[in-house]
Amino acid sequence: MVQEIDKLTDNVNDIKSLFRTLNETLESIEKRLSRLEKMDSIEHRVEVNQIDLSDIxxxxxxxxxxxSNEIQHINRRLDSHLVKIAKIEEEMIIIKSR
Incomplete structure (x- = not known):
């Protein structure tokens, strides 16, 4: 009977040890997952920023x-007005010289 109780006690201690090991392993996994989540979050932010920068x-x-098209159009209109003004000035000079 004493041997059985000792055997049970040993088994219980083994189970406690296994639980501690399991707990440590789970904590380690949680830390790794936490780091991965942070990495994912950073990568996500980088991707979003790249998309934002591309859109901008x-x-x-x-x-x-x-x-550029508007400026070119405005420049063309200004050029045509300058040509008209130049022609009118030329005509005025010709009229004055008569």
Missing amino acids: KESLQRIEETH
């Missing part, structure tokens, strides 16, 4: 193209 860049390019 594309928007700026579109704005630049639009304004």
Whole structure:
């Protein structure tokens, strides 16, 4: 009977030891997962920022193209007005010299 009680006690101690080991292993896994989650979070933020920067860049390019076209149109109109003014000045000089 004493041997059986000793054997049971040993078994209980073995089970406690296994639980401690299991607990330590779980804690280690939790720490690793925590680090992975942080990595995922950082990678996610980097990806989101890359997407945001790409969108901003594309928007700026579109704005630049639009304004470039508008500026070219304005420049053409100014050129045509300058040509008209030059022709009128030339006509005025010709009229004055008569």
